Amino acid sequence: MSQKNMSTVCLLGSPRRHCNSDVLAQRFMQQAAVIGAPTQTFALSELNYNGCKNLFRCKNDLDHCGQSDDLTPVLAAIAQAEVLVLASPVYFTSVTGQLKLAIDRFFSFFVPDYPTAERKSRLTSGRHLVFLQTQGEPEERYFDMIGSFSASFSGLGFDHHHLVRASGVRNPGDINSDSSVLKECDVIAAHIHSNS
Numbered sequence: 077m078s079q080k081n082m083s084t085v086c087l088l089g090s091p092r093r094h095c096n097s098d099v100l101a102q103r104f105m106q107q108a109a110v111i112g113a114p115t116q117t118f119a120l121s122e123l124n125y126n127g128c129k130n131l132f133r134c135k136n137d138l139d140h141c142g143q144s145d146d147l148t149p150v151l152a153a154i155a156q157a158e159v160l161v162l163a164s165p166v167y168f169t170s171v172t173g174q175l176k177l178a179i180d181r182f183f184s185f186f187v188p189d190y191p192t193a194e195r196k197s198r199l200t201s202g203r204h205l206v207f208l209q210t211q212g213e214p215e216e217r218y219f220d221m222i223g224s225f226s227a228s229f230s231g232l233g234f235d236h237h238h239l240v241r242a243s244g245v246r247n248p249g250d251i252n253s254d255s256s257v258l259k260e261c262d263v264i265a266a267h268i269h270s271n272s
C-alpha cells in the first residue's frame with residue numbers, strides 16, 4: 077500500500093468539542109486527507125462505552141474485545157489503521173478519563189500469550205502513533221504523556237511515535253494563537269504520509 081493511502085484514525089479525548097486538542101486533531105487530519113489518506117475521527121465524549129472489564133474473553137475465546145458497545149467499531153477501525161492519532165488534554169498529569177478507558181480496551185489487540193510471545197500483537201507492526209497533547213500549564217510543568225504509553229503502543233505495533241505538544245492553552249481558542257504548533261501538525265502529517 078502506498079503511503080499516500082495510509083488509513084488514519086483519530087480519537088478525540090477531550091470532553092469538550094472543538095476546543096484546543098480538537099483543533100490540533102482537525103489540523104492534522106485535514107492535512108492527512110489533503111495528502112490522500114482515508115481518515116476517520118471519533119469523538120469519545122459522544123460515545124457510550126466502558127473500560128476493560130478484565131474478563132479475558134479476548135484471550136480465552138475471542139480474537140477481539142468481548143464487549144459490544146460504541147467502542148466496538150472504533151477498535152475495528154484502529155485494527156485497520158496505519159496511523160493512530162490520539163488527541164488529549166492533560167488532566168491531572170495524564171490523559172482524560174475518556175481516552176484512558178479506550179486505551180485500556182486496546183488490551184484486546186494483544187495475543188493470548190502476550191507476556192511471553194515474541195510477537196505480542198494481533199496487529200501488524202510498523203504503524204504510527206501521533207499524540208496531540210494540550211495542557212493549561214507551561215511546558216516545564218509536565219512531561220510528554222506519550223512517554224508513559226510508548227512501550228505498550230510499540231508492543232501493539234504502533235512503533236513510530238510522534239508528539240505535538242501545546243502548553244499554556246487553557247481556554248477554548250487559546251490554541252489558535254500558537255501557529256507554530258499548528259504548523260507542526262502539518263509537518264508531521266506530511267512526513268508520515270510521504271515517507272515510505
Ligand SMILES: Cc1cc2nc3c(=O)[nH]c(=O)nc-3n(C[C@H](O)[C@H](O)[C@H](O)COP(=O)(O)O)c2cc1C
Nearest residue numbers: 090095096097165166167168169211212213245246
Ligand atoms: C479536570 C481537568 C484537569 C486538568 N488538569 C490539568 C493538569 O494536570 N495540567 C495542566 O497543565 N492542565 C490541566 N487542565 C487544563 C487542560 O489541560 C487545558 O485546558 C486543555 O487545553 C484542555 O484541552 P481542550 O481544550 O481540548 O479541552 C485540566 C483541565 C481540567 C478540566
